[in-house]
Amino acid sequence: MTYASPPIPDDPDTLLRALFDVAVAAADSMRVVPAALPPRPDGRVVVVGAGKASARMAEAVEAAWGPCAGLVITRYGYARSCQGIEVVEAAHPVPDAAGDVATGRMLRLLQGLGEGDFVLALISGGGSALLVQPAGQITLEEKRQVNAALLASGAPIGQMNAVRKHLSRVKGGQLAAAAYPARMLALMISDVPGDDPAFIASGPTVGDASTPADARAILDRWGIVPPKSVADVLAGETGVLAPDAAQLARVDNRVIAAPAQSLAAAADLARATGCDVDILGDALEGEARELAAEHAALALDRQRAMAPWARPLVLLSGGECTVTRRGDGLGGPNAEYALALVAALAGAPGIHAIACDTDGVDGAAEVAGAVIGPATLDRARALGLDPAVALATNDSHAFFAGVGAQVIPGPTLTNVNDFRAILVQPPKG
Structure with missing residues (x-):
């Protein structure tokens, strides 16, 4: 084209x-989102999302569907004016309290949805830092420390995201699990080599086969000594879902723009x-x-x-x-x-x-x-x-x-x- x-x-x-x-311009949401949207479903529709493009994606959704209920989290300075979808700005690349609070609100928004409800998830690069709610007893500051150490280490983005998933309550398919049994369509703008949906924003709607042991090995490989709370989480089971988990059976993940x-x-x-x-x-x-x-x-x-x-x-x-x-x-x-x-x-x-x-x-x-x-x-x-x-x-x-x-x-x-x-x-x- x-x-x-x-x-x-x-x-x-x-x-x-x-x-x-x-x-x-080829990756502008106003160009790529409308082409990927189905007709607006009947019944309750909830729009959620995170990433540097999420507010622009939400704007494109409402241009096609009209006002929608929902919440997206984007980087400071990247907000857009939407009719119904709330746009929250938070920090990137190191997470902040605004992202933590907004992520908690997003998870609560998805609670109690039924089989007849529809969730549209708008996911783009930057979502890893913006969708942030630490697992276990990890504090936001401790997660920030690990994230900053990973960014400074030279570790590939795929390895960074694997660690982030296991330290999170929302990544590695956990956002989709929160919405189950509602149907979910996740539209993604890829910022990762290979365009694997599991790596875009650390895959909040996609399962992952990695284990806590894999995350520990990555930290060891790059010489990162984690806080005790992080070590404790990685010593047990985390909330990351396997790719074939039942809670992911009603999710349709689509990459709509890529490098x-x-x-x-x-x-x-x-x-x-x-x-x-x-x-x-x-x-x-x-x-x-x-x-x-x-x-x-x-x-x-x-x-x-x-x-x-x-x-x-x-x-x-x-x-x-x-x-x-x-x-x-x-x-x-x-x-x-x-x-x-x-x-x-x-x-x-x-x-x-x-x-x-x-x-x-x-x-x-x-x-x-x-x-x-x-x-x-x-x-x-x-x-x-x-x-x-x-x-x-x-x-x-x-x-x-x-x-x-x-x-x-x-x-x-x-x-x-x-x-x-x-x-x-x-x-x-």
Whole structure:
């Protein structure tokens, strides 16, 4: 499918930003939710949800169905005005009391529903931190400590979510179990590699085969010593449901937007400008700086193989990189990827790139990422900025703020993971 876009300018940086914008637009809830909705069911309808896109999804639902009863939890700054569905804002990526209280209210809203009732669950990335009610005797602060340690460890998102499920009263199918025996349709916008519904927002409507022992092993693997309350919960049985649990039999889980669709939209736009396109994958993981080094080498190799008259090439990729904190700087995986590209490309002519999180927030900063080009390194040096020093301290956001290369779109109200595009122009003959 081709998405409407403004005329494409010749400037590489503006082209790259247009590719990012069209990737975000392809995952807009006002586009994808109505197409996935059935006719409004007869009888009682309750809408619940959580994630960075949940308020926008709720807005789209009411545009199609009219006012609905319900509650969704989204990130601060991501609320939308709805007619009947209540929108609560809470903290992300580290949970806060607002998320805890709202999650408890959501569970109570689902209690007592019958077989004739219908629940629409709106789930998107960010829901893991926003749907938060700790299991056992775990306090919110203790759960925050574990969550922060996981975020700083470099652990893959799938492993982080496995731990989160077993420390929660709502994840791993427990939200759906609270609504049983009502019918439930869960619409999901994926921000996880592979688009597995069990990993999106830690799968509140999806069972999980992992065990408390698996969660303990993940904490051990990443050197995280949990508080006693967490260790006690993981020493016994948790509320996570098996995938074949009876309480999940009336749930229909559907992924309605995913990174692959956004990359395809960007590819269509790039081809319309006269570029060739190579999609490297929509589920790439690993250390941001290591992936950047691989992609820099690939871009240089592809450029060396191009004839001077060849069409420009755009290398597209998505997924979710991680950053292992080595310093006390401010950064996120997209800015760190872009910073590592600057270092690896060393000012190579004809290669430009953008790396942004599609939710508009890279790490914990209100910055989506950065755009770079051959002049970035010289501009940094003229300002006394060293990419190697910034990498060593994980200070990528400050580096790109200094050179004026940050991308700050504001809340995008969606989340289909990281977006990366490298524009490789042919060598000059």
